[in-house]
Structures are given as C-alpha cells and as structure tokens.
Amino acid sequence: MFEKEVQNTKQKILSFAEGKEKISLSDILNLDIPKSLKDYFNIFAERVLSEELLKILYSKRFDQNNVNFIEARKRFLNSLKEALLFTQEEFENASDKASRFAINFILRPEWTLTKIIFKNENVKTTAQIIESISSFSEYTYYRKLMEKIFERYPQDNITVEFFQRLLRKIDEEVFKNVSLKEVLEIIDPIFNFFKFASESTSVPAEAFLIFFRDKGLENLAKEIELEKDLHGKPRLTKSDIEIILKRVLKPQEIKEQIQELKETENQVEPEIETEPTPKLSTLPDLNLFFDEKARDKFIKKIFKRDADKFYDAIEKLNGINNWKEASAFIDSIFIQNEIDPYSDEAVEFTDLVYRRYFPGIR
Known part of the structure; x- marks a missing residue:
C-alpha cells in the first residue's frame, strides 16, 4: 500500500545526492525532507557505527544498563555520526528503507515503535527504551509521557506486551484530553509526508483509517470510512479532518474537562503544600x-x-x-x-x- 508514494519519496531523496560518490549524514540531516526520514537515517547510521564498534561499546566489560555509560556512548556515537559517509550504494539502500520506515511510522506509530525498539527480543530495560525512543522526532508525546511514567513508577524491565499496552494507554489518554488544535498538530506529520511524496495537500482517506486504528480509535476510523465510502471522498484535506474531529471529539466538552481538571489541581496542590500533617x-x-x-x-x-x-x-x-x-x-x-x-x-x-x-x- 502507498507504493507510489514510497517510490516518489525514495527518488526525491536520491536526487539530492546525484553526481556524488559519497554523502555525509550531516548533509542528509540538512535536507528539506520530513523528520521521519531524517530519523531513519539517524537510526541507520547508529546501527552502522554500533556494528563496527560492537566489540568495544557493547561488550560485557561494560554495564549496558548503566545510565551514565548509555549517555556517554550516545554522545560518542553522535560525534562519530557527524563525520559518517555513505557510499552511493549504502545511500540508495538507506533511502529505500527510510521511505518505507517513514510511511509506517507516521501511520502506525504504536506498531512501528514496538518493532524498532524490541526487534526480536521480549524484554528491554527502561533505559534502553528511553534511549531508543529519543531517536524519534515525530510524535514526541510518547517519549515525554513515558519518561514521566518511568520516573514516577520506576521499573527495571519492560516486556513487549506491557510496552504495547503502555503505548495504547498513552494514546487513549492523549486523544481523550487534548484540544482540537492539538489533535491537528499531532497529525501534521501525515500531511507533511504526503505533501513531500506526492506534492498534494490532501491525503488518502485510507492513511487516516490506518492511523486511527493503530491507536484503537475506532470511532474516528468509522467517521473517516463514512467520508470515504458514503460521501465519496477518497482523499481528505486538513479542513475535512477538522470537520470530522469536531463531529467526533466534541472539543467543547474536552475543553470543559480540562478546565475542570485544572481547577481540581489548583484546589488540591495548595492543601498538600500548606498542611504540615495529613x-x-x-x-x-x-x-x-x-x-x-x-x-x-x-x-x-x-x-x-x-x-x-x-x-x-x-x-x-x-x-x-x-x-x-x-x-x-x-x-x-x-x-x-x-x-x-x-x-x-x-x-x-x-x-x-x-x-x-x-x-x-x-
């Protein structure tokens, strides 16, 4: 699905390096391309460096769960990445994978994050998860909320099943409590990718069906399907999505819920701070x-x-x-x-x- 957009994206990326024998990661990250594509090149570069430095940085001589070591390794790899060069063959291979990764990530972030972070393993430490999820510059609310959760409720190891439930819980809470404007900001990466891939301000309705179903938001998916099948709209603009969101999310009710929550917080916090004994x-x-x-x-x-x-x-x-x-x-x-x-x-x-x-x- 969306093979045409994937191939268009790949060709556009390759055109930036036309005539060059090698291209640096720094050059790629400075290109005017969607963030999700840059994220993949970053991940690809880290894997290349990790494989070449495997015996040193990932040996049993070091505590792989030590937070200071993880941060130091990250800084070291980032320094090396600045000088990393791709051959034409490597760049073409990475461009193809980046295009496929980007379409998957922007439409199925829950599924893609699980696959990228856990690979074929069943358990990861919280430090490993935060390190991996920090590589993604789209949908940053996952990282921010996960950091808060792990800080408040420390865990040593996280299973893949628990991670999936955590992602779903985050999405449910986010879409339940944000404003209409914030929802539109969340889905911006979808419009940005398709604008880059097909130079169109509209997006196939099927893309939003995949996106909302990935998050378990079946009520929104059903409305998208109605627009597509009953109202004859195979592609949707941001205005179309805004109308659908207003119909389903009822932002006024959401606004009132948030205001009520803020008022409750304002009542509770002073009591906690000023009472010397419970x-x-x-x-x-x-x-x-x-x-x-x-x-x-x-x-x-x-x-x-x-x-x-x-x-x-x-x-x-x-x-x-x-x-x-x-x-x-x-x-x-x-x-x-x-x-x-x-x-x-x-x-x-x-x-x-x-x-x-x-x-x-x-």
Missing part, C-alpha cells in the same frame, strides 16, 4: 466495599496471590482523601504488577474504589 479521612473505610469473594479475586488476579500487598494497598488508599491521588496510586499498582487496566478485574477494582469518593455512582 487530615484525617472522613471517607468510609474501603474494606467495607469488598466482600470476601471480591477480595479473593483481587488478591489472586491483581496482587499475584499476595494478600499482604492487597491489604497494604487498601490501607494506603484509605489514607488518600481525593480521587485524583487514588487513581494515580491504582495506576502504579497496575504498572508494578503488569496488570491490563482494561481487564475485568482491574475495571471492577477501580470502580469499587471510585465509589468510596463518589458514593452516588453505582
């Missing part, structure tokens, strides 16, 4: 919300059969006086225990705790 909770004991059957189920499914961890979590939740902090604490439990937050047990557990703060909800 207030006694006037909320009911959370233990009253769990019958024996529910307790046994949550201990088994969420707390890995560790009853002490369950009761410790309930004790800590009993000391939390607002839903915002309670929700963050529940998220930390799911992350630490690698629990799918959308599993039946996780949803039921979250709902029961929620009712402590909002007793009118059933």
Whole structure:
C-alpha cells in the first residue's frame, strides 16, 4: 500500500545526492525532507557505527544498563555520526528503507515503535527504551509521557506486551484530553509526508483509517470510512479532518474537562503544600466495599496471590482523601504488577474504589 508514494519519496531523496560518490549524514540531516526520514537515517547510521564498534561499546566489560555509560556512548556515537559517509550504494539502500520506515511510522506509530525498539527480543530495560525512543522526532508525546511514567513508577524491565499496552494507554489518554488544535498538530506529520511524496495537500482517506486504528480509535476510523465510502471522498484535506474531529471529539466538552481538571489541581496542590500533617479521612473505610469473594479475586488476579500487598494497598488508599491521588496510586499498582487496566478485574477494582469518593455512582 502507498507504493507510489514510497517510490516518489525514495527518488526525491536520491536526487539530492546525484553526481556524488559519497554523502555525509550531516548533509542528509540538512535536507528539506520530513523528520521521519531524517530519523531513519539517524537510526541507520547508529546501527552502522554500533556494528563496527560492537566489540568495544557493547561488550560485557561494560554495564549496558548503566545510565551514565548509555549517555556517554550516545554522545560518542553522535560525534562519530557527524563525520559518517555513505557510499552511493549504502545511500540508495538507506533511502529505500527510510521511505518505507517513514510511511509506517507516521501511520502506525504504536506498531512501528514496538518493532524498532524490541526487534526480536521480549524484554528491554527502561533505559534502553528511553534511549531508543529519543531517536524519534515525530510524535514526541510518547517519549515525554513515558519518561514521566518511568520516573514516577520506576521499573527495571519492560516486556513487549506491557510496552504495547503502555503505548495504547498513552494514546487513549492523549486523544481523550487534548484540544482540537492539538489533535491537528499531532497529525501534521501525515500531511507533511504526503505533501513531500506526492506534492498534494490532501491525503488518502485510507492513511487516516490506518492511523486511527493503530491507536484503537475506532470511532474516528468509522467517521473517516463514512467520508470515504458514503460521501465519496477518497482523499481528505486538513479542513475535512477538522470537520470530522469536531463531529467526533466534541472539543467543547474536552475543553470543559480540562478546565475542570485544572481547577481540581489548583484546589488540591495548595492543601498538600500548606498542611504540615495529613487530615484525617472522613471517607468510609474501603474494606467495607469488598466482600470476601471480591477480595479473593483481587488478591489472586491483581496482587499475584499476595494478600499482604492487597491489604497494604487498601490501607494506603484509605489514607488518600481525593480521587485524583487514588487513581494515580491504582495506576502504579497496575504498572508494578503488569496488570491490563482494561481487564475485568482491574475495571471492577477501580470502580469499587471510585465509589468510596463518589458514593452516588453505582
């Protein structure tokens, strides 16, 4: 799919080096091409250097998980990259792969990030993930939010399955809470790539179907399909997408949600800063919300059969006086225990705790 755009992109890149025996990475990164293409050349160059320096930089003599070592290696590789030269054959090969990578990444970022970062491995350290994801200059919200998550809830190793769930969770939260303008900024890379590939300000509707389905946003994908099939629009402009987003996202409601969240934060933060000792909770004991059957189920499914961890979590939740902090604490439990937050047990557990703060909800 999109083979024509891929070939057009490749030929445009190659035209920049016409007549040259060799081309430097610095020259490539200074070209007027989409960021996703530059990202691939960067990744390609790092792989070339890593293979040639494998015995030294990736040997068992060094702790490959040491943060200072990773940063030093990154700085060293960046210095070497400035002088790296591609032969015509290497440049043509990299241009083809860059074109295919770019179309995949801008349309299927969740899928592509997983493939690029994990390759054929099942586990990566958080340091390795952050190092890899920092190579991508499009969709930078993934890196920013992942850094915050790992900083708040430290993890040693991340499985590929957990990483995929984390990407999906990030996308769901981002598209649930951003403004219309911010959504349009997020999808800019798609318009930029197709403008470069086909010199058109419109994008095939199929591209947006792939993009929104990669993120699990089926409601937006269905609207795109309606525009394509029922309204006869095989290609969509930014104005077309804006109309669809207004219809589906209802940005006014989103704006009100964000404002409400900001007001809640403004109320909570001063209380945390000015109270020298925590207030006694006037909320009911959370233990009253769990019958024996529910307790046994949550201990088994969420707390890995560790009853002490369950009761410790309930004790800590009993000391939390607002839903915002309670929700963050529940998220930390799911992350630490690698629990799918959308599993039946996780949803039921979250709902029961929620009712402590909002007793009118059933």
